[in-house]
Amino acid sequence: MLLFGLIGYPLSHSFSKNYFTEKFKKEGIENCRYENFPLADIQELPKLLADNPDLRGLNVTIPHKETVLQYLSDKDELVKQTRACNCMKIVDGKLIGYNTDVTGFERSLRHKLDPSHKTALILGTGGAAKAVEFVLRKIGIHYGYVSRYPSLKNLSYEQLTPEVMEKNTLIINTTPLGMYPKVAEAPPLPYHLLTRRHFLFDLVYNPEKTLFLKKGEEQGAAIQNGYDMLVYQAEDSWRIWNQ
Numbered sequence: 589m590l591l592f593g594l595i596g597y598p599l600s601h602s603f604s605k606n607y608f609t610e611k612f613k614k615e616g617i618e619n620c621r622y623e624n625f626p627l628a629d630i631q632e633l634p635k636l637l638a639d640n641p642d643l644r645g646l647n648v649t650i651p652h653k654e655t656v657l658q659y660l661s662d663k664d665e666l667v668k669q670t671r672a673c674n675c676m677k678i679v680d681g682k683l684i685g686y687n688t689d690v691t692g693f694e695r696s697l698r699h700k701l702d703p704s705h706k707t708a709l710i711l712g713t714g715g716a717a718k719a720v721e722f723v724l725r726k727i728g729i730h731y732g733y734v735s736r737y738p739s740l741k742n743l744s745y746e747q748l749t750p751e752v753m754e755k756n757t758l759i760i761n762t763t764p765l766g767m768y769p770k771v772a773e774a775p776p777l778p779y780h781l782l783t784r785r786h787f788l789f790d791l792v793y794n795p796e797k798t799l800f801l802k803k804g805e806e807q808g809a810a811i812q813n814g815y816d817m818l819v820y821q822a823e824d825s826w827r828i829w830n831q
Contacts, residue, residue: 591644646676653718673687713735753781757787792813
């Protein structure tokens, strides 16, 4: 039995286990199963590998997309450029790192992107934000980061003036704020400044419509959650594990 799985913490929000379990059933894929492996500390990874010699591939989610890099024997070009990894292939006990967030996000973003979305705000500065940054640079969208505290590299939420909000019509949430079960949370944006010109993209998929997206929709903004992105990156992972 070949084993695949997901590492991260917590994993109550996991999309991957249900997706792959259904995929194996629908496509008649036998001798494969997919499990969640909640790891509070990335230093638990070597023991996980030792305890599960049948593991052939792992997806990686919050908060380990950057800390997992130290365990990789090799990495693809996207991991090198983004400095984040969300997919690992296991070959002879060695970990090879990939970033399928990049292709998943780019394909999903294009569903509602239009030429007016020239400048973006990326909410959060973690591993998922690195994939978003890579895609925005690739397709020529200027961007800035927003986090709780201001720095040379990012604005704080308190610095989001009417001028900043008017200029940045694409806003991408890469934080876990609003993710189940904490559905009453949302990034502290000045939502009253949003308009029909804005497009809000949330990498969270559970709930289907986060408070961040609801508040944007109330102002007439276009909205999209992270479900399609997760489907694209899951299929990319499966291709990588089997190539």
